[in-house]
Amino acid sequence: MYPFATIKAYQQQLFNGTTSCKQAVEYYLAQTKKFAHLNALLHVFPKEALQRAAALDEQRAAGKQPGKLHGVVVTVKDVIAWEQHPLSASSNILRNFHSIYNATAVQKLLAEDAIIIGINNCDEFAMGSSNENSAFGPVKNKLDESRVPGGSSGGSAVAVQADLCMVSLGSDTGGSVRQPADFCGIVGVKPSYGRVSRHGLIAYGSSFDQIGVLSQNVEDAALVLSVIAGADDYDSTVSTIPVPDYTAAVSSTAKPVLGYFKQTLTHAGLDEEIRNSHISLIEKLKADGYEVKELDFDLIDYIVPTYYVLTTAEASSNLSRYDGVRYGYRSTPVREELTEFYSANRSEGFGKEVQRRIMLGTFVLSAGYYDAYYTKAQQVRRKLYDQTKLVFSEIDALLMPVSPSTAFKIGEKSSNPIEMYLADIYTVFANLVGIPGVSIPLFQHSNGLPFGLQLMAKHFDELSLLGLADHLMKHYKAS
Ligand code: GLN
Secondary structure, X not given: OOOOOOHHHHHHHHHOOOOOHHHHHHHHHHHHHHOHHHOOEEEEOHHHHHHHHHHHHHHHHOOOOOOOOOOOEEEEEOOEOOOOOEOOOOOHHHOOOEOOOOOHHHHHHHHOOOEEEEEEOOOHHHOOOOOOOOOOOOOOEXXXXXXXXXXXXXXXXXXXXXXXXOEXXXXXXXXXXXXXXXXXXXXXXXXXXXXXXXXXXOXXXXXXXXXXXXXXXXXXXXXXXXXXXXXXXXXOOOOOOOOOOHHHHOOOOOOOOEEEEHHHHHOOOOOHHHHHHHHHHHHHHHHOOOOEEEEOOOOHHHHHHHHHHHHHHHHHHHHHHOOOOOOOOOOOOOOOOHHHHHHHHHHHHOOHHHHHHHHHHHHHHOOOOHHHHHHHHHHHHHHHHHHHHHHHHHOOEEEEEOOOOOXXXXXXXXXXXXXXXXXXOOOHHHHHHOOOEEEEEEEEOOOOOEEEEEEEEOOOOHHHHHHHHHHHHHHHOOO
């Protein structure tokens, strides 16, 4: 019976009585045990999940109006606050910290009857592309356990990939939902900046961060996004644009005008087979009557540096609150002198990559270098934004690879941060300009690993984006 093809199919079975929330939770709990060695979940809450399942089963039997996510088994990334549950950003500095409130996204999931069963491992403070930066050890890709699942939402991706839950929440500052989805052969959706509230999401780069959804299919992600999106008094950057029912996008027959940036496919770092699969797909789409425009994008080599200047600057400011004074890790013996006290807490509490980024961010914001780096990067961001406006006056959706390679080996890139950063080349664009992006698992590499196609649309056009993504998944997926 489990897993179901879609959440809708599962809910139909719930309502015709052929399954129950309790059975669903028991199945997923058994899966979390079976695949515990993948390290995708830092915490599982069997008792609580079973209690909630039983309560929902009773409510259904009593004829209570069900929530949109009635009985849906979910896991959430360890940067998203869930009241009275551990929240550590996979960092030693927050080890044993428990959240005292719910993120808005979590609040909305719970209000619609979802069952959260666990918390996903991730790169520390969502900084990374491989999940190797977690203080709780790396996550393994179920398709090849010697390989990374991608990051930073690696645990959220593997939880869906290994069927430890129906859907998961991740966060995407520069690709952290789309890239692990790509490496794990699942769907990843990063909404427009301002579509989902960031209240209760541990901040990394506040002008980039968005909560996103990882799922087995587009329909499930659309359903979850319909629930978590929308205005929120706790986050003034969330848009008040009404939230459509994104599930209406599914089975869309629209034929949007498509486009791709020439330079993304000719880039030297791109794996040959990934390139060829994209070119063949474009040819196939053209043959099927799609208009596909080739566009110029000469700023390609600026996007990764711009992203890393701006996000590290924002991170250096956001992470200054972890000082060991109010909460979090405190080094012992406690230092008497204040600077030494901060320094000991932060040097022992933060991992290497987080420290590297705090230092880089502090440097680009420092008096003598501010204009050369931070101001310059803001100017490039503005240019990219303006160019994006023009691009989407010509096309409806932009096609791009998600990552230049398939899932790499654990340890392969961890000693070379620059190489790791450069691999974000295709994902950071959407965050720099704030547009929505999805990764759909269309392709299979001859090395046996999956890889995806990335689709992007203009701001707040998730509906057309998901419609196209669903259509391509159903008609263009290599078997
Ligand atoms: N890999 C990118 C980084 O390390 C993206 C991370 C993210 O989206 N959270 O910054």
